Amino acid sequence: MLRKFFPYLLPYRWQITWVLLQIVLIAAADLLKPWPLQIVIDDVLGGKQTAVPFLSAMPKEGLLILACLAIVAVHFAAASLVFLHNYTAIRVGQNMVNDLRSRLYAHLQRLSLLFHGRQRVGDLLYRVTADSFAVQTMIMNGAMPILSAALLLLGMLVILFPIDPLLTILALSIVPLLFVLISSVNHKILSVATEARQSESRVYSLVEWAMSGIRVVQAFAREEEEHRRFMGASRRSLEANLRLYGWQTFYSGAVSVVVALGTAFVVYEGGRAVMSGRLSLGQLIVFLSYLAQLYQPINQVTQSWGLIAGAQAGAQRVFEILDTESDLVDGTRSFPPQGARGEVAWHRVSFRYRPETPILKGIELNVPAGAKIAVVGPTGAGKSTLLALLPRLFDPSSGTVEIDGVDVRKYQLKSLRGQIAMVLQPPLIFPLSVRENIAYGCPGADDAAIERAAQAASIDDLIRSFAQGYDTLLGEGAVSLSEGEKQRITIARALLKNAPILILDEPSSALDVATEACVMNAIERLMRGRTTFIIAHRLSSVRHADRIVVLKEGAIVEEGAFSELLVRGGLFARYYRMQFAGAGVTFDALGEAKLSAELL
Ligand code: ADP
Secondary structure: OHHHHHHHHHHHHHHHHHHHHHHHHHHHHHHHOOHHHHHHHHHHHOOOOOOOHHHHOOOHHHHHHHHHHHHHHHHHHHHHHHHHHHHHHHHHHHHHHHHHHHHHHHHHHHOOHHHHHHOOHHHHHHHHHOHHHHHHHHHHHHHHHHHHHHHHHHHHHHHHHHHOHHHHHHHHOHHHHHHHHHHHHHHHHHHHHHHHHHHHHHHHHHHHHHHHOHHHHHHOOOHHHHHHHHHHHHHHHHHHHHHHHHHHHHHHHHHHHHHHHHHHHHHHHHHHHHHOOOOOHHHHHHHHHHHHHHHHHHHHHHHOHHHHHHHHHHHHHHHHHHOOOOOOOOOOEOOOOOOOOOOEEEEEEEEEEEOOEEEEEEEEEEEOOOOEEEEEOOOOOOHHHHHHOOOOOOOOOEEEEEEOOEEHHHEOHHHHHHOEEEEOOOOOOOOOEHHHHHHHHOOOOOHHHHHHHHHHOOOHHHHHHOOOHHHOEEOOOOEOOOHHHHHHHHHHHHHHHOOOEEEEEOOOOOOOHHHHHHHHHHHHHHHOOOEEEEEOOOHHHHHHOOEEEEEEOOEEEEEEOHHHHHHHOOHHHHHHHHHHHOOOOOHHHHHHHHHHHHHO
């Protein structure tokens, strides 16, 4: 785990050195703490002649005052150092959390949709927000107390051993015992802590799930069931956390018994030494205060072991993601500045989301630059999947997808995706201003270009009617748009991107006649001069396409121009007749059931 943390520690090496120096200074101040007390007991009260030359000449009263002042001064120095230390260490810890989060977030954005398809959003949310705090906890509650305990231990050995070797050995005798305790319980605590984190992330997932589906939950009056499901997960999380606290409390109890054992040894042997005159009372007091100080950081480490173990579990969950290699290896080639020509080809392409279910089977399709291809077929035939292979949202399981005669995997993802504009369903609007929404694909675009795109998408008038025009905030809690308006914003976004290849999921929702005309006009303008793939739901798009590809169960069953396919009298012709007979019925809505009924 430390090896993995190392790269995150590196940028803070000087601050960490400073923190370590502070630990040494704190240890030194701590080691000084009991000495004034010894002077009071032995020299002021006990009448022993002090060993320090300039103090021996002082009257007893003066020595007492000086010792009292020294107590305050040493504690003041120690407290200031602890304050400084905590502040610096927390700052380093927080910065590391920030770095780790940033890495994790960037990595998550790079991982393919195949990875994201398998993950729960709430779990990822928990990893980015809560688990990433592990670094901070491990440093503040783990590494630092362990280090200061080790330093104090060393300091004690150097100072105490010459005073009384036997007592020193007795005081240290419990250290191996503590280590045995730590290592025996550690494994158990780690597994309970992991379980607690997992169940907590499950709670996150459920909330995310229910809140994003709140419309459906309320529409089906499922609030109580959802609440029950949530309570179930919450209770499991509670139980796991209680188990964790149980182990932690048992553990700290066991530690204090071991510490008491050590103290008892020293008190017994020290008491006998004072009685026999081998040791002064002051020395024994110094010894006992050292003991308390030594046990304090050890106690701190052991008391918070549950926390550290939890953090370790969190860190493991963070590195689990960071260690997941993206299954999309970036290529090296890039397109010329003027962009791709726009020839697209699928060669013997097969694809499966899960090993057992093939989704695309041996797709062979060649599309010349600038062609308009309509892709039709029943829902679930694989139309979206076929087109998702083009910008490498997924890679084919076998075969190749090519643009301008080169396998798309050879291109840099950024360059590749720069050549493709997508207008998908449902239209996705971000909680940003209209301007930022339109310029989402090209953040540097100037205002004139953004407005031209909006005009071409027939949305400019509407935007100008808002009080804040292009600076109007959209989305949650701000101006909300109708479906048709959202569609036109996404069309403006694609227009502005001005990419040579266009993937279009045609709106199939029932827009009113005026809106439909607006949206379709905008789409017409968008398609001009580009290689266009349109998942077609409308007769007009199919009729005007250069070629129609009919997909069924992941295979191309028919392909050709509109009139050719009609003459051939195959599957498409039957589709067409059905749509013609029942005006307004879209290809998608026909589905498999009707289709097979027709085929029979
Ligand atoms: P279409 O666009 O023709 O409706 P899709 O390409 O969306 O079809 O889906 C094809 C098949 O792949 C469907 O059976 C769908 O359930 C499945 N599918 C789509 N996306 C995923 C995914 N991320 N993971 C697993 N299966 C998926």
